[in-house]
Amino acid sequence: MSTIRFLRTFLAIEKYGSFAAAAGRVALTQAAVGQQMRALEEEFRRPLFSRSGRAIVLTPAARALIPQARKLVAAYEAMLADAHTGHEIAGSITVGAIVSAMGFLSQNLVSLKAQYPGLDVRLVLGHSGELAERVRASEIDAALTVQIPHEMPANVQWRPLYDEPLMLIASTRVAAAQADVASLLKSHPFIRFDRTSPTGAKVEQTLRRMRIKPKEILEVNSVAAIIDLVRQNVGISIVPLLKHVAWARDHSLVALQLPYGPLKRVIGILENERQLEITAVVRQTLLQSLE
Incomplete structure (x- = not known):
C-alpha cells in the first residue's frame, strides 16, 4: 500500500506547509518525504509542487487532487478499522507504551475489551526506542511512543496522536517565592529527565536555547x-505536560511556560x-477518545 502512504505524506505537506513539517508528522526524514513525493508525481504523471528556492508550493493540479486523496485515505482507514464487519474481532494482541502514556492506553483498552x-x-512497558525495536521485530503488535527521530522500517507505521509541550514544574511553595523561570533554573536544584531519551534531548535543547546550566x-x-x-x-524540573493528567487540580505543583515558545514532544x-486489522481498531479507539 505504498500509494496510500505517499498520499498520507502528501496530505501532511498540504496541512503543515512544508516537507520538513510534514516529515515530523509522518515519522520520515525530509529526504524520504521528497523521495515519496517524486514517486507520487511519477505515478500521477504531473508535477505536484512548484519548487522555487527553498519554498515548496502545491500546484493547481495538486490542489485539485486533495479532496480525492482525503477520501481515499479516509476510506482505507475505515476499511482497516471496520475490517471486523461481519465477524467478531478476536485473538491476542500485545500493545506497549512508555510509562507516561500507559494510563491513557489502558483506560481506552478497557473499553475496547x-x-x-x-x-x-x-x-507491556518500555522506552520508546526499545518499543520501536520490538514492534519492528514483531515481538509486540503496536506501541505508544514518543516520536522516533529516524525513519521507520518498512514493516512499521507511526502515526501521531497528540502533543505535549515541555513546561517547568515546581512545588507551589517554591514558585510562590520565585515565579520567574530563568531565576528558578539558576537558583534551585534541577531534576533532569534522562538525556539519552528523545524527551531528555528536547529538555537539553530547551536549556541550551535559554543558555542556562542548572544545578543538576x-x-x-x-x-x-x-x-x-x-x-x-x-x-524543580522540565517535563512534558502530560495530556491526561489533571494538572489544574494538583495544588501542590505549578507548571510554568518556558520562554521563546515551548518545545513539545509528539506521542x-x-x-x-x-496486525493492522486489529491495531487499526486500537488506533481508532484512541483517536476517538481525543476528540
Whole structure:
C-alpha cells in the first residue's frame, strides 16, 4: 500500500506547509518525504509542487487532487478499522507504551475489551526506542511512543496522536517565592529527565536555547517519579505536560511556560503491518477518545 502512504505524506505537506513539517508528522526524514513525493508525481504523471528556492508550493493540479486523496485515505482507514464487519474481532494482541502514556492506553483498552470480549489484550512497558525495536521485530503488535527521530522500517507505521509541550514544574511553595523561570533554573536544584531519551534531548535543547546550566542533582527516566520528587521539594524540573493528567487540580505543583515558545514532544502509535486489522481498531479507539 505504498500509494496510500505517499498520499498520507502528501496530505501532511498540504496541512503543515512544508516537507520538513510534514516529515515530523509522518515519522520520515525530509529526504524520504521528497523521495515519496517524486514517486507520487511519477505515478500521477504531473508535477505536484512548484519548487522555487527553498519554498515548496502545491500546484493547481495538486490542489485539485486533495479532496480525492482525503477520501481515499479516509476510506482505507475505515476499511482497516471496520475490517471486523461481519465477524467478531478476536485473538491476542500485545500493545506497549512508555510509562507516561500507559494510563491513557489502558483506560481506552478497557473499553475496547468490553466491546470485543474475544480480544485478549496484553500490555507491556518500555522506552520508546526499545518499543520501536520490538514492534519492528514483531515481538509486540503496536506501541505508544514518543516520536522516533529516524525513519521507520518498512514493516512499521507511526502515526501521531497528540502533543505535549515541555513546561517547568515546581512545588507551589517554591514558585510562590520565585515565579520567574530563568531565576528558578539558576537558583534551585534541577531534576533532569534522562538525556539519552528523545524527551531528555528536547529538555537539553530547551536549556541550551535559554543558555542556562542548572544545578543538576538527579537524572531520572520517569515523568511520574520526577513529579513526585518536585512535590517533595527535592528540586524543580522540565517535563512534558502530560495530556491526561489533571494538572489544574494538583495544588501542590505549578507548571510554568518556558520562554521563546515551548518545545513539545509528539506521542503517537507504532503499528506492525502484520496486525493492522486489529491495531487499526486500537488506533481508532484512541483517536476517538481525543476528540
